[in-house]
Amino acid sequence: MKIITVKYFAMFREHAGIGEEVLSLDAVTAQDVFEQTRLRHGSAEPISHCKVAINDAMAEWNSTVSDGDTVLLFPPVAGG
Numbered sequence: 826m827k828i829i830t831v832k833y834f835a836m837f838r839e840h841a842g843i844g845e846e847v848l849s850l851d852a853v854t855a856q857d858v859f860e861q862t863r864l865r866h867g868s869a870e871p872i873s874h875c876k877v878a879i880n881d882a883m884a885e886w887n888s889t890v891s892d893g894d895t896v897l898l899f900p901p902v903a904g905g
Contacts, residue, residue: 826851827892831862834899837875840868855879856886858896876901 829852832845841862848865852858855877863870877884878897890896 827890827894829858829890829892830895831858832895832897833862834897836870836900837868837898840870841866852890854886855884855888855890855896858890859886859898862898874900 826849828847829850830845830847833841833843838844848862850858850861852861856872859872859875859877862868872886876899877886877888878899879888879890880895881897
């Protein structure tokens with residue numbers, strides 16, 4: 826188990842009902858964090874509707890998460 830801070834933005838914040846939380850997760854990758862928090866908060870958003878950052882750096886879904894990391898979940902940003 827790892828202690829991970831998860832920060833939610835936009836629709837992910839709405840689903841979670843909070844902006845961030847510290848969780849004890851059995852997660853190896855950013856995708857594991859996404860799936861476990863999605864199930865925790867009953868979100869139906871697919872992973873394709875989300876971008877991820879680890880410790881304020883953009884990351885891929887297969888990026889490894891470590892104990893003490895902060896994972897940010899947010900929708901893709903549209904330019905204009």
